[in-house]
Amino acid sequence: MGYARAVLAARQAVRSVFADLDPGTPILVACSGGSDSLALALAVSAEARTAAVIPYALTVDHGILPGSDERAANLVNMLAEHMPARSIRIDPSGTEGPEGSARTGRYRVIADEARAIGGPALVLLGHTMDDQAETVLMGLGRGSGPRSIAGMTPRGSVPGAPDVPVARPFLRLTRTALQDALRGWETPWWDDPSNRVDGPWRTADGQPLRRVAVRERALPALSEALGIDVREPLARTASLIQDDLDYLDGVAGAALADARGENGLRLDALRPLHRAIRTRVLRAWLLEEGARPGELSGWHLAAVDRLIDGETGRGVDIPGLRATRTRDCLVRVVE
Incomplete structure (x- = not known):
């Protein structure tokens, strides 16, 4: 993709988001200075006046790398x-851990800033097709089911802040294309050393951060083995699964409302459900009760599902809570 075409593609992606917004809508661009988010900020700047939206930018300084404040x-x-x-x-x-804690802190201040400047503002994030492919591959590796493989949605809410809307205009664009756009804008970007396998952040066992290892090792190896660039097929898979999830989640939402009892979820309402719907009901209920989304796995859901026909008084420890069953309900144990 030539530089001019890359600039146009970035602007068109942002324009498609702005097309549905009312004039005067506040927009918050989360920008790290890396190629993806910097291209997002410039594309927003180029399109904001025509769309009559009000843009703002926020960068989060994690204070870890030397010179981060400068x-x-x-x-x-x-x-x-x-x-x-x-x-x-x-x-x-x-x-x-370093990656998870930084992510949680970053999204917390982004959500706070969005609330401060709007009602709240629409947050724009610079996630790309590369990020989506990484997310899908990591979901496959965890074996957490279709929800993990569905990756990131184009529209949704800021993680941990369901009241703050978010859009990801660049999920169909590659990082290379956005770097070409920045070259077209004659704007340099910053390459964060934390995004390399030899970077300063490590896991608890001293290994490279999981996402970075997938980016630099797993995706190139898979592309070489299959003889194709797997980023677009993985991202397309995520989009197809999202359509299925939207429908199934709607069915599960109605089933959850029907299963609610005075003290928990009624077993007689859960038992007739197809397992694909029942586990979605359980997931939604556990998240409502305080389970931590990033740690709730398919194993946890299967364990809670087994409680439905298990013995009264048995329980399962879930990240963030403990679930158990009474004679006729699944309930959260109050500590």
């Missing part, structure tokens, strides 16, 4: 030529 300040100065911009520094320490 990089954040320089990025804000550059973004300020296009839209109001600021940076927020977070403490990425936590119990989820």
Whole structure:
């Protein structure tokens, strides 16, 4: 893709999101300075006036790499030529490991900023076809079922903040295309060393971060083995599965409403359900009760499903809670 075509593709992707918005809608671009999010910020700047939306930009400084504060300040100065911009520094320490804790902290401040500037503002994220392919492959590796393989949705909400809407305009564009767009805009980007297998962040056992390893090792190896670039087929698979999930989730939502009892989920309403619907009902209920979304696996759902025909008083520990069964209901154990 030539530079001019890449610029046009980035702008058209953003334009398609703006087409459904009312004039005056506030937009928050989450920008790290990397190629994907920087191309997003420039595309938003190019399209905002015609769409009559109000753009803002936010960069999150994790404070881990040397000079991160200076990089954040320089990025804000550059973004300020296009839209109001600021940076927020977070403490990425936590119990989820370096990658998970940074992600949780980053989305928390993005959601807070969106609420502060709008009712709340629509958050735009620069996830690409590459990111989608990585997400699908990681979901396959975890064996967590079609929901993991469905990857990221073009529209949804900020993780951990269901009240804050989010859009991902670039899921059909590759990272290479966005880098070509930035070359067309004559704008340099920052390559985060944390996104390399030899980067400074490691897992608890000293291995490269999982997503980075999938990006630099697994995807190239799979493409070579199959003789094709697997990014587009994996992303297309995610889109097809999302259509199926939308329908099944609608059916499960009605089943969940019917199964609700005074103390929990009624066993007599759960037993007749097809397992594909029943496990969706259980997942939705567990998340409502406080299960942690990123840690709730297919194994947990299968274990809770077995409680339905198990012995009264038996329970299953779920990340974030414990589920057990009484004579006629599944209930959350209150500690």
